[in-house]
Amino acid sequence: xxxxxxxxxQWSLALLTLTFxxxxxxxxxxxxxxxxxxxxxxxxxxxxxxxxxVRLAGIDAPEHHQPWGGRSRQNLARLAFSKRVSVxxxxxxxNRVVGIVRVDGIDMSxxxxxxxxxxxxxxxxxxxxxxxxxxxxxxxxxxxxxxRGLWQDQEPIPPWDFRHPR
Numbered sequence: 632x633x634x635x636x637x638x639x640x641q642w643s644l645a646l647l648t649l650t651f652x653x654x655x656x657x658x659x660x661x662x663x664x665x666x667x668x669x670x671x672x673x674x675x676x677x678x679x680x681x682x683x684x685v686r687l688a689g690i691d692a693p694e695h696h697q698p699w700g701g702r703s704r705q706n707l708a709r710l711a712f713s714k715r716v717s718v719x720x721x722x723x724x725x726n727r728v729v730g731i732v733r734v735d736g737i738d739m740s741x742x743x744x745x746x747x748x749x750x751x752x753x754x755x756x757x758x759x760x761x762x763x764x765x766x767x768x769x770x771x772x773x774x775x776x777x778x779r780g781l782w783q784d785q786e787p788i789p790p791w792d793f794r795h796p797r
Contacts, residue, residue, distance in 0.1 A: 694793055703749060
């Protein structure tokens with residue numbers, strides 16, 4: 632086994648351990664954003680040189696083929712691509728860690744909400760602190776009231792409805 636393979640296995644084991652353990656607080660790592668997948672997912676090359684896919688906590692951004700999907704991705708790229716980030720994560724989902732991503736202390740989820748390029752994902756609000764849940768909800772309401780981003784559309788379709796039409 633090469634050193635790179637051993638390191639990958641250690642990282643995978645750490646993710647697995649966190650997934651199945653009762654964790655009182657989140658884990659944190661830092662790294663450089665290497666890729667923007669969409670408006671709520673990015674890849675980070677951590678300080679150990681592992682590529683980690685990260686889902687921004689608390690929001691759901693438009694899908695690629697959905698109106699505003701490209702703009703949401705572009706905004707996240709403008710804010711985070713090739714920048715150093717800290718990631719405070721608390722779970723894994725679909726081979727991604729889920730957490731709060733900060734660039735220079737700025738919460739990227741909150742920035743996407745303020746720009747009107749994501750929805751506050753209330754389905755997972757119970758995973759947020761009361762403070763961040765309130766801040767995210769207020770940011771969405773303000774963006775909607777000021778008709779920023781996707782709120783310019785008459786009836787924007789939330790991504791969860793776009794993915795799974797009723």
